[in-house]
Amino acid sequence: xxxxxxxxxxxPDICELLGIFLSMNDGIEVHTAENGKxxxxxxxxxxxxxxxxxxxxxxxxxxxxxxxxxxxxxLEHDPDANVYMVTAYNExxxxxxxxxxxxxxxxxxxxxxxxxxxxxxGVLGA
Amino acid sequence: MDNILIVDDDPGVRExxxxxxxxEGYAVGTADGxxxxxxxxxxxxxxxxxxxxxxxxxxxxxxxxxIKNADIEAPVIMITGDPSVDTASNSVRHGAYDYVxxxxxxxxxxxxxxxAVEKKGLIDRxxxxxxxxxxxxxxxxxxxxxxxxxxKSAYELLGEEYSRKVRFMRKTxxxxxxxxxxxxxxxxxxxxxxxxxxxxxxxxxxxxxxxxIEQLVQDALEMTSEGGNK
Numbered sequence: 029x030x031x032x033x034x035x036x037x038x039x040p041d042i043c044e045l046l047g048i049f050l051s052m053n054d055g056i057e058v059h060t061a062e063n064g065k066x067x068x069x070x071x072x073x074x075x076x077x078x079x080x081x082x083x084x085x086x087x088x089x090x091x092x093x094x095x096x097x098x099x100x101x102x103l104e105h106d107p108d109a110n111v112y113m114v115t116a117y118n119e120x121x122x123x124x125x126x127x128x129x130x131x132x133x134x135x136x137x138x139x140x141x142x143x144x145x146x147x148x149x150g151v152l153g154a
Numbered sequence: 155m156d157n158i159l160i161v162d163d164d165p166g167v168r169e170x171x172x173x174x175x176x177x178e179g180y181a182v183g184t185a186d187g188x189x190x191x192x193x194x195x196x197x198x199x200x201x202x203x204x205x206x207x208x209x210x211x212x213x214x215x216x217x218x219x220x221i222k223n224a225d226i227e228a229p230v231i232m233i234t235g236d237p238s239v240d241t242a243s244n245s246v247r248h249g250a251y252d253y254v255x256x257x258x259x260x261x262x263x264x265x266x267x268x269x270a271v272e273k274k275g276l277i278d279r280x281x282x283x284x285x286x287x288x289x290x291x292x293x294x295x296x297x298x299x300x301x302x303x304x305x306k307s308a309y310e311l312l313g314e315e316y317s318r319k320v321r322f323m324r325k326t327x328x329x330x331x332x333x334x335x336x337x338x339x340x341x342x343x344x345x346x347x348x349x350x351x352x353x354x355x356x357x358x359x360x361x362x363x364x365x366x367i368e369q370l371v372q373d374a375l376e377m378t379s380e381g382g383n384k
Binding site: 039041042045046048049116137138140141142 | 328331332334335336338339340342343368371372
């Protein structure tokens, strides 16, 4: 089977690199979005076409719509959505906002892409 | 010039005393009883008061009481008609400084007046010192308050400056994280390839140095954390 992962970050390099490291694992299909608004649309489109993302890796600070708001909207449409925040910001109130919005957990961006990729595979149980 | 007030209802006594004291260089004022004495005392500050004990109307003891109640500090020398110890001690009990008995001997008069004036001088000096002491105390308190205020605002300014710098450092440190992650990611990918030794050695060096910067950024973030960070 194929796991769909939606990577949301306004830095194209981050999207690309995270995508590359995740794709090194078998059965992974990565989709990327550059802000929260596009992410919400993409999530709904994927879900509508039978490729509902198994995990969303969401940056917090982004233009147009931030990760907290996007998480809230995705959860509104799909209460079972698995959204993980990936952020360099370790302020407690941001973490709290993310959790309140319905994020499953917060992943520290400084961990490195191979490590983040490994964590995601662990969550997927793949 | 020292001021002396003579209070006596007998014009002869007044004139004699006034003449004697004026010759010694005193400025002399006279009064024939309570009303005039009251006016004179309100008008200026005397250094000594010669006060007849027997007066029509308000007598010497009555005037003495008035003087003491009005907080007039000029020493009062009572003039007694007879050297009765009882009258003298009575006036001393009411706050008289000393007394002279009629007939008044010139030397005795001048001696008593001189001592009374000296005493007034001491009283004035003491009051002046007390006044200065209070002023000094107030000045000191004012200065302490002023310095405390200065210190307080300097401290607040420092605090603001410090927070501003900490916030700047934290923000800057955060800004390093994305570029460092991207560099690290690219490096990791590059080093997966088969590379000539020379290139691998150089990339490893880049990688080591990126790790050092990452550590610095982590330290800076920790140092500037706002407490309770996960």
